[in-house]
Amino acid sequence: MIRLREVTKVYEGGVVAVRDVELDIQKGAFVFLVGPSGSGKSTLIRLLLRQDTVTRGTIWVAGKDITQLPAWKVPFLRRSVGTVFQDFKLLPNKTVGENVAFALEVLGKPRSVIGPQVQQVLELVGLKDKGDRYPRQLSGGEQQRVSIARAFVNRPPILLCDEPTGNLDPATSVGIMRLLDRINRSGTTVAMATHDHAIVDAMQRRVVQLEDGRIIRDQQSGRYETEHVVEVDGSVAQ
Amino acid sequence: MNRLGFLAREALINLRRNLLVVMGAVLAVFISLALAFGALVVNQLLRINTLAWQDGVHIIAFLHDEGLAGIPAGAHQALVAEVTSWDEVANVTYVDKAAAWAEYQQIFADRPDYLNIDPSVLPASARIELTNIDLYRDVQFRLASESQLIRRVETFGEQIEQLSSLSTVLNLLGLGLALVLGMSAVILIANTIRMAIYARRDEVAIMKLVGASNWFVRIPFVLEGMIEGLIGAGLAVATVWVAFRNLRTLGDSIEIVSFAVPDRFFLTWSIRILLFGAAAGVLGSVLGLSRYLKDEDGSRPISAGARVLEPL
Numbered sequence A: 001m002i003r004l005r006e007v008t009k010v011y012e013g014g015v016v017a018v019r020d021v022e023l024d025i026q027k028g029a030f031v032f033l034v035g036p037s038g039s040g041k042s043t044l045i046r047l048l049l050r051q052d053t054v055t056r057g058t059i060w061v062a063g064k065d066i067t068q069l070p071a072w073k074v075p076f077l078r079r080s081v082g083t084v085f086q087d088f089k090l091l092p093n094k095t096v097g098e099n100v101a102f103a104l105e106v107l108g109k110p111r112s113v114i115g116p117q118v119q120q121v122l123e124l125v126g127l128k129d130k131g132d133r134y135p136r137q138l139s140g141g142e143q144q145r146v147s148i149a150r151a152f153v154n155r156p157p158i159l160l161c162d163e164p165t166g167n168l169d170p171a172t173s174v175g176i177m178r179l180l181d182r183i184n185r186s187g188t189t190v191a192m193a194t195h196d197h198a199i200v201d202a203m204q205r206r207v208v209q210l211e212d213g214r215i216i217r218d219q220q221s222g223r224y225e226t227e228h229v230v231e232v233d234g235s236v237a238q
Numbered sequence B: 001m002n003r004l005g006f007l008a009r010e011a012l013i014n015l016r017r018n019l020l021v022v023m024g025a026v027l028a029v030f031i032s033l034a035l036a037f038g039a040l041v042v043n044q045l046l047r048i049n050t051l052a053w054q055d056g057v058h059i060i061a062f063l064h065d066e067g068l069a070g071i072p073a074g075a076h077q078a079l080v081a082e083v084t085s086w087d088e089v090a091n092v093t094y095v096d097k098a099a100a101w102a103e104y105q106q107i108f109a110d111r112p113d114y115l116n117i118d119p120s121v122l123p124a125s126a127r128i129e130l131t132n133i134d135l136y137r138d139v140q141f142r143l144a145s146e147s148q149l150i151r152r153v154e155t156f157g158e159q160i161e162q163l164s165s166l167s168t169v170l171n172l173l174g175l176g177l178a179l180v181l182g183m184s185a186v187i188l189i190a191n192t193i194r195m196a197i198y199a200r201r202d203e204v205a206i207m208k209l210v211g212a213s214n215w216f217v218r219i220p221f222v223l224e225g226m227i228e229g230l231i232g233a234g235l236a237v238a239t240v241w242v243a244f245r246n247l248r249t250l251g252d253s254i255e256i257v258s259f260a261v262p263d264r265f266f267l268t269w270s271i272r273i274l275l276f277g278a279a280a281g282v283l284g285s286v287l288g289l290s291r292y293l294k295d296e297d298g299s300r301p302i303s304a305g306a307r308v309l310e311p312l
């Protein structure tokens, strides 16, 4: 579903955010991208969305080389990739229902399709009675559910999450992870950047660990930390 | 349908949000187009009035009486027939001595002392209307060759020429001003569009994130500029229309000058001005969007502040 080869991203100013990354994510997989802040997780997600372009290397999404994608086709890539962020990115002047509907409106879907589809996805995320509320009237966990609903309402085959639980307390985070797990079990490929140890350890899914833009570990059913010792300076001894 | 409604709604939200700046832009469009339209109408009025000036008579040739030395009976009619056949001449009216006397009596009806003259001193005349006023010198010259028949040639050509050069100057001035103001109007519209993009950066970012096509993101902004241009142009048309409507009623009482611009002229130019306003609006929005129109996906790295204005 997702394949990266020799992917390197150097920002203007010379920061190498991602170096020679090789990664394969199968259809229907659930992958954690872990690593300390600044290790390149967000950059990787931005590259997958073509919010940024690679400096070197190739990225395939659903069989297409997105590094060669002409700009006018980028919207089509994004329609097949749902996104969830730490800060929810909800529009404060729209209701929950309108926020979710917005994702379909901008694709030009007819109103007759939008209404039922929004209702259905709000039910899925457990907010079916809160469609008329405004984001400020919801808890952080509920707001994140809205943003997941918006990302998923179009049923994209891939869901990319950048620290979706970063602003949430542990109990709320568990609820969000259950939701993402359910979405994954329905066949959606999910990649999630996080540095939340508890979540990664609890989920027992594939873990890809980044450090200074490099993949230093790729483990099926892994934990956040390796069984190896973490040295005092934070680097991981092999 | 839904798509169109959505786009129009977005554009209207933008307009409301930046009311003050939008008003500035609309005002600039209004003033520049009102000036341009006003100049066009004034020009048209001058044309109409100079053509109609002196009841449309541009040259009067006063003739020696028939029956005098070397002038046979029928010479006047022959001359009228010949002059009528000239290409530069649209129409010739022959005023014989009796008609000249009648006219004289009418003009000086309130000055009985003037009427104490011998009617036979008043000459017959040929009153010539030209197809094109600029040709008056040619016609004057050709008439001169008939000198044994013609006593004196009077022409209003010089006055008409002065009037038309005045109208040219006025026009150039009006159109020049309109052009400069029009350019500033376009720039102001571009500015409102930039502000609208900034005000809606979150929405735009989300639209792009969920895969809205580029034109879908841009169209509300283009529509917004177009609406601004159209409102300005509409105001200009309405103002010029009302102004000249009032002048026309005024003109009816003055009588010397006609303010009656043909409705057809008004209508065609109103439509053109509206189209022009819309075009200026679209141009402004495209200009406002241009920095964000580049289809490059912003691998520019930049501060958080600049990131906000990712290319549309």
Ligand SMILES: Nc1ncnc2c1ncn2[C@@H]1O[C@H](COP(=O)(O)OP(=O)(O)O)[C@@H](O)[C@H]1O
Pocket (backbone or CB within 6 Å): A011, A012, A013, A015, A016, A017, A035, A036, A037, A038, A039, A040, A041, A042, A043, A044, B300, B301, B302
């Ligand atoms: N737009 C940018 N311009 C320059 N450097 C950036 C930019 N975005 C991220 N970086 C740098 O790239 C590195 C990786 O950042 P990021 O991908 O955000 O890491 P993470 O998400 O793992 O915290 C960091 O050193 C960061 O400072």
Ligand SMILES: [Mg+2]
Pocket (backbone or CB within 6 Å): A038, A041, A042, A043, A162
């Ligand atoms: Mg990050």
